[in-house]
Every structure is written in structure tokens, then in C-alpha cells.
Amino acid sequence: MSSFKLVATSAMGLEAIVANEVKALGFETTTENGKVFFEGDQAAIAKTNMWLRVADRVRIVAGEFRATTFDELFERTKAIPWERFLPVDAAFPVAGKSVKSTLYSVPDCQAIVKKAIVERLKQAYKRIGFLDESGPLFKLEVSILKDHVTLTIDSSGAGLHKRGYRVGQGDAPLKETLAAALVHLTRWNPNRPFVDPFCGSGTIAIEAAMIGQNLAPGYNREFLSEAWPWMKKDVWDRVREEVEDVAKYDQPLDITGSDHDPRMIKVAKENAMEAGFADLIQWKQRDVHDLTVEGLNGVMVGNPPYGERLGEIEEAEEITRVLGKIMKNYPSWSVYMLSSLSNFEEMYGEKATKKRKLFNGFIRTDFYQYWGQRQS
Missing domain, CATH: 3.40.50.150 (Vaccinia Virus protein VP39)
Incomplete structure (x- = not known):
């Protein structure tokens, strides 16, 4: 896949600084609350993870759509070409959050998204039965805001504030x-x-x-x-x-x-x-x-x-x-x-x-x- 829709997440109030950082790396941005969107290839994923000082994470936006029923959530999730992101043995836990949305039960939304992706991968890889999920880790998130569903894959792992140098800290450390x-x-x-x-x-x-x-x-x-x-x-x-x-x-x-x-x-x-x-x-x-x-x-x-x-x-x-x-x-x-x-x-x-x-x-x-x- 040559290009991805990417999002650098940030704490409230820091979006403009993160957007400036992303622009300085050569990308055009659009900004929403806590999110800076941009387009880029594999090098963009590596470069932004390596260089963004103020962002929390860099995520791949796998799909976006509107859903007000569990059927819609299932079918539209399943329609996304997950095989472009996930190998057949991928381990893919699904986290979730829902704000001001018809589908407010986060555990149900997580379970439905997981089931839809499993069905898609089984079809794509011609598998019967369970997927063993013994391979590389892909941390997915289903986020629903006012019935708008965004499905993302975390490319960072530990939050970007984890620089690797903090061997000790005080009672109230600054991120x-x-x-x-x-x-x-x-x-x-x-x-x-x-x-x-x-x-x-x-x-x-x-x-x-x-x-x-x-x-x-x-x-x-x-x-x-x-x-x-x-x-x-x-x-x-x-x-x-x-x-x-x-x-x-x-x-x-x-x-x-x-x-x-x-x-x-x-x-x-x-x-x-x-x-x-x-x-x-x-x-x-x-x-x-x-x-x-x-x-x-x-x-x-x-x-x-x-x-x-x-x-x-x-x-x-x-x-x-x-x-x-x-x-x-x-x-x-x-x-x-x-x-x-x-x-x-x-x-x-x-x-x-x-x-x-x-x-x-x-x-x-x-x-x-x-x-x-x-x-x-």
C-alpha cells in the first residue's frame, strides 16, 4: 500500500504544536480536537514516530463510516480490506470508546468489530475455523463520536512520551x-x-x-x-x-x-x-x-x-x-x-x-x- 491516511493524536490544547511538527516533516495537515490528520507512506509512519515530540501516538486510519445499528457496524467494518493491513496470523486486540453515540456499549462494539475483521480475514485468506493470532501485534481501536465510527491501527506501541531515558521519576512527573x-x-x-x-x-x-x-x-x-x-x-x-x-x-x-x-x-x-x-x-x-x-x-x-x-x-x-x-x-x-x-x-x-x-x-x-x- 503506497499511501495511508494517518493521524497524530495529542493532548487537548497541543494540536497546533503537533500540526506544526507534522508540517515541518513535509506533510499537509487538517486538525480536529486532539487529532492531526495527514497522508503518507511507510516512510511517513517511521519518520513521524521517530520525530514527533509532542504527539501521543501515530495511528493508521483503516476506515471511517456512520453507524447507528450493530448490523451497520458489522457490515461496514467487514467491508474494509483488512488483509491489506493484517497478515493471516496477526494478533489484533480491539480497544474502544463511544461518545454521544447510539451505539454506546463499548464492549459490544469491540466484540462486533473483532468478529467482522475475523470474518473478513477468513474470507481473504481462505481459512476455516479460528485464526490463531500468534503473529505480530496490531493494536486496533474503534472510536465512535456522534455515530461517526473511526477504526484505527496504532503504529507506535508504547506512547510517544516513552522516550526510553526515564529511569526514575517523582510523585507527579510531567509527561x-x-x-x-x-x-x-x-x-x-x-x-x-x-x-x-x-x-x-x-x-x-x-x-x-x-x-x-x-x-x-x-x-x-x-x-x-x-x-x-x-x-x-x-x-x-x-x-x-x-x-x-x-x-x-x-x-x-x-x-x-x-x-x-x-x-x-x-x-x-x-x-x-x-x-x-x-x-x-x-x-x-x-x-x-x-x-x-x-x-x-x-x-x-x-x-x-x-x-x-x-x-x-x-x-x-x-x-x-x-x-x-x-x-x-x-x-x-x-x-x-x-x-x-x-x-x-x-x-x-x-x-x-x-x-x-x-x-x-x-x-x-x-x-x-x-x-x-x-x-x-
């Missing part, structure tokens, strides 16, 4: 994809200093280092579609060769991560070592009260404590107050903070130049942006 999005939104480049004063397990600083040296986020992991028999091995080989060709391993970086907790600094160092940045990121154990920065026109990005309970909220507000006072001394620095505090600007002591609504998992947050006054 690597969201961390990369925060760095993207700052328009930081490696010629500027970069500081995360609440680094935790180091994710934001490590993602910045990967962006700074133009390293593909998928360089250190494998993908489900690599095991598919119709995906040519040389496609993946070429994509991995390109990763090496364009990486800027000699690009100097001025990136610092700090945290008050010495245990998290230890974890951050271990994660950075796993990512290949053992000597490129500086890690400091320090309280926000002791925060200082060096250089001009730097970028500070952080995910400070939100505070879920009363005492913690007061502590989060105090941290924000302190940060605001300190950063007034560095007018050329731009500050970007992800926070769920509704009074963040009041505590920081200044109205943000811009703020953007984002979700950290299920927590609704704002990304507060304070743009520095560039100095030379």
Missing part, C-alpha cells in the same frame, strides 16, 4: 510530550541560557537538550510497527541514519535544572545520563529562595508545585511570590510557568504577557508567559 511542548512554546534556541528551577526528575531540561542538539525523541526506543511484515526494514534503517546525520552532538548547551530535593537531583542526573546528556546539563540542589541566573536573554521554564490542599496552596503561592521578586532582577530573561493557581499573576506580582490553557494530565493549568526585554 515528556508536555515538557517538549512547553519548550517549543518559548521559542528557545541553544544560543540562550535555559533554566528550570523546579526540575524534579529533569524532564523539561532533558527535552530542551534534545531540541537544542536536534536529537529525534524516538532515537532510543522501538516502535510496534517495526515488527509488521509489510513495513520494510530499510525504511526504518534510513530514518535512523537520518537521525544520526542531522544530530548536532557538538552543539554547546547552557542548561541548568535545580530542585530543593536532593533525591530528585539524583534522579534527574540518572535520567540525563540515560538520555546521553551526562555532562551537558548542570544540576543544582537549591531552594527557590536561593535562585540566581547567569547571562542575558535567558529562558526559564518551570512546573512549580500546584498545591492540592490548603497548606500546600499557601506554600505554592509563597514560591510564586519569591520567584516573581527574584526574576524582577533579570529583566532580559523570559519566564514561562505552568500552574493551576488561579491567582498566579497576583502572587507573581505581574500580569503575564500571554497565557495559554493547557492540561497537565487531568489538571487544568495555565502556561504563564513573561517575555523579557532583549539586551545585547
Whole structure:
């Protein structure tokens, strides 16, 4: 099959960033809530899995149609040429979700889709009885929204946030994809200093280092579609060769991560070592009260404590107050903070130049942006 309809899924609020990433790889896009659609061949599947920093997964759209009865769901699923995707021995579990649709029973929808695909494959491969499903894994999903059915195949496997470098984490780790999005939104480049004063397990600083040296986020992991028999091995080989060709391993970086907790600094160092940045990121154990920065026109990005309970909220507000006072001394620095505090600007002591609504998992947050006054 020369071309596929593909979809890069994303967290709410990050679709535009994912669309820009897909366009930068050379594809035209259309965007819906949490989805960026594009067309591409096998190389597109490999390339987007390897390079998308902010997307959750890359899926193949096998079919779309409208269905309001189980008969329609069965017949229209069966009409899709599944033999173009699935070999006779494919293992193909079917996940499902249904929102505002006539067919609301997800287990029933999953069972019917599975049965329809089995019937289609038995006909296509001239088999009688059961399919043994002992071969390569194809993770399917039936998604029904307002009676519109979309059947997709996951080409990624583990979510794209699983970069392969996180050997340890804190209590509330930031997803690597969201961390990369925060760095993207700052328009930081490696010629500027970069500081995360609440680094935790180091994710934001490590993602910045990967962006700074133009390293593909998928360089250190494998993908489900690599095991598919119709995906040519040389496609993946070429994509991995390109990763090496364009990486800027000699690009100097001025990136610092700090945290008050010495245990998290230890974890951050271990994660950075796993990512290949053992000597490129500086890690400091320090309280926000002791925060200082060096250089001009730097970028500070952080995910400070939100505070879920009363005492913690007061502590989060105090941290924000302190940060605001300190950063007034560095007018050329731009500050970007992800926070769920509704009074963040009041505590920081200044109205943000811009703020953007984002979700950290299920927590609704704002990304507060304070743009520095560039100095030379």
C-alpha cells in the first residue's frame, strides 16, 4: 500500500504544536480536537514516530463510516480490506470508546468489530475455523463520536512520551510530550541560557537538550510497527541514519535544572545520563529562595508545585511570590510557568504577557508567559 491516511493524536490544547511538527516533516495537515490528520507512506509512519515530540501516538486510519445499528457496524467494518493491513496470523486486540453515540456499549462494539475483521480475514485468506493470532501485534481501536465510527491501527506501541531515558521519576512527573511542548512554546534556541528551577526528575531540561542538539525523541526506543511484515526494514534503517546525520552532538548547551530535593537531583542526573546528556546539563540542589541566573536573554521554564490542599496552596503561592521578586532582577530573561493557581499573576506580582490553557494530565493549568526585554 503506497499511501495511508494517518493521524497524530495529542493532548487537548497541543494540536497546533503537533500540526506544526507534522508540517515541518513535509506533510499537509487538517486538525480536529486532539487529532492531526495527514497522508503518507511507510516512510511517513517511521519518520513521524521517530520525530514527533509532542504527539501521543501515530495511528493508521483503516476506515471511517456512520453507524447507528450493530448490523451497520458489522457490515461496514467487514467491508474494509483488512488483509491489506493484517497478515493471516496477526494478533489484533480491539480497544474502544463511544461518545454521544447510539451505539454506546463499548464492549459490544469491540466484540462486533473483532468478529467482522475475523470474518473478513477468513474470507481473504481462505481459512476455516479460528485464526490463531500468534503473529505480530496490531493494536486496533474503534472510536465512535456522534455515530461517526473511526477504526484505527496504532503504529507506535508504547506512547510517544516513552522516550526510553526515564529511569526514575517523582510523585507527579510531567509527561515528556508536555515538557517538549512547553519548550517549543518559548521559542528557545541553544544560543540562550535555559533554566528550570523546579526540575524534579529533569524532564523539561532533558527535552530542551534534545531540541537544542536536534536529537529525534524516538532515537532510543522501538516502535510496534517495526515488527509488521509489510513495513520494510530499510525504511526504518534510513530514518535512523537520518537521525544520526542531522544530530548536532557538538552543539554547546547552557542548561541548568535545580530542585530543593536532593533525591530528585539524583534522579534527574540518572535520567540525563540515560538520555546521553551526562555532562551537558548542570544540576543544582537549591531552594527557590536561593535562585540566581547567569547571562542575558535567558529562558526559564518551570512546573512549580500546584498545591492540592490548603497548606500546600499557601506554600505554592509563597514560591510564586519569591520567584516573581527574584526574576524582577533579570529583566532580559523570559519566564514561562505552568500552574493551576488561579491567582498566579497576583502572587507573581505581574500580569503575564500571554497565557495559554493547557492540561497537565487531568489538571487544568495555565502556561504563564513573561517575555523579557532583549539586551545585547
